[in-house]
Amino acid sequence: MNGPDADFIIIGSGPAGVSAAFPLIAAGRRVLMLDAGNDVGSRDESRSVRVLGGDLESLRADDGSSPKLQTPVSRGIRERFQGESGIGGVGFMPIGSLARGGLSNIWGAQISYLDADDIANWPIDIASLQKSYERISERIGISRNADFNRSAEGESVLPLGATAAYVLHRHRVAKPANGSFRLFPAVNAILSDSRPGRAACDLGGDCLYGCPNGAIYNSRQDLLSLRKSPHFRLLDNMRAVSLTHNAGWTVRTADGSSFFAPRIILAAGVLGTAALLADHLPIEEQGLRLLNSPTLAIPLLSPQRLLRSSTPTHSLAQLGLSLRYGDGISDYVTGAIYEVGSLPAQNFINRMPLGRSAGRAAFERIAGSLLVATIYYPGDQSRSYIHRDAAAEKSLTIHGGFAEGFDILAEALKRALRREWKRLGLIQLPGASLAEPGVDAHFAGTLPMGASGPFGTSADGELNFHPGLHIVDGSIIPDLSSKYITMTIMANADRIAHRLAETEAKPAS
Ligand SMILES: Cc1cc2nc3c(=O)[nH]c(=O)nc-3n(C[C@H](O)[C@H](O)[C@H](O)COP(=O)(O)OP(=O)(O)OC[C@H]3O[C@@H](n4cnc5c(N)ncnc54)[C@H](O)[C@@H]3O)c2cc1C
């Protein structure tokens, strides 16, 4: 038998996969990364292709999902995943990716950090995560929105849009109705200063269609530096279809190739990883519990900003917010406020109770005063399960749902938020809607770190009963707070890879 293809095979080139690769190659380990995607769809495309799509995808009917999920690149990623992953949904939109860079091609780039309370039930301490947060922040580039160009501490900032700045000002001068309500400038993975290969944000506002400057972090960008290492190899178009244990692990791919390594690192995204492991897990009738964040979208109007134009800014989150609804550690929602003036008009015109031209005229007059708040609940408010689909071998179906009593909780929260909107001089418009589970794309908890039994993993993400099989994506995050999850997925992958790099046998020569 030939020797291993690498010390570690990483499956997936999304934020989790690249974050695991860096510490390993820095320690001299040989890493082979297999990814189902390839380099097609890089940011060299013209603006018309990014906005309309190579096959005019954006002219297809509005499917009711968020504007971010309807751009040509998002539709392409969702459709490939839905067609090839073998995962379906009932009351659940299974969002995943088989693309180089994973969902970071289309993410909103908003950043949150967990604190000691958020990880109280995890088998790790906050200090170990903190070090990784610092390394990842430094690598991907983070900026905060502000109503001035450079903060007193010299940190990276981007200008807030005028309507968001107005709302933040109101918040600072009027006491919240609920003492736990927080409103703050959003923190996003957007560059405010250029770096090699990535230009600073030019405030052109085209963010939804894929940043042409590379200012928004996308894990594809990291592959350029990883590939400079002699210890790193990336193979495109390699969709893993099975894993077999034989004194190490053999990965078979859809094209019939196979690769062997003592240790495998799964970074295929929570749904992709579940599909790959389905044959190794005793998923019985009750299904595999999946945590996701129930999500509410609320349209808002700032009458004081009516008929005023938007000011140049990016179209990702302008403001972040949080509000407690109970005494439990995780009983708080997190959210973001976006300026509608910088989002695609069509998505809003289609939902107005007016004809197209009347809708467009109305939208143009009020766009500068419109905002949308997106509110995320913690994963304990979801009731989603991954089931084997008995009718089709190897297929999974995710059944989405909400915790008992969630509707009452959501109504109470909307009332509490209404009081805050009023204080901020905002009118809540009709049309607040709860998204179909899955649309949030905040997934976790299928194979939690620290749990016992066949679905649990160690603090190093190693699947119980399957030595050498490590998982570094959201699957192993034990509980899902309402905060944005990707920074934590990346930091946890970095933390685990540092541990694997330290504890493994001698580095490759
Ligand atoms: C519209 C949208 C907005 C979002 N906004 C935010 C936000 O503002 N903030 C935030 O924190 N998070 C956000 N997210 C979530 C974020 O994108 C994900 O948490 C993050 O991308 C997860 O990273 P990952 O590497 O674990 O998985 P993914 O990004 O899904 O990457 C998976 C990788 O695995 C590969 N893969 C999958 N299956 C296989 C296979 N069988 N064989 C080989 N390769 C495979 C894929 O090609 C891909 O490279 C958003 C997501 C969406 C869809």
Ligand code: SF4
């Ligand atoms: S406004 Fe958006 S698309 Fe334009 S450079 Fe900035 S982040 Fe990129």
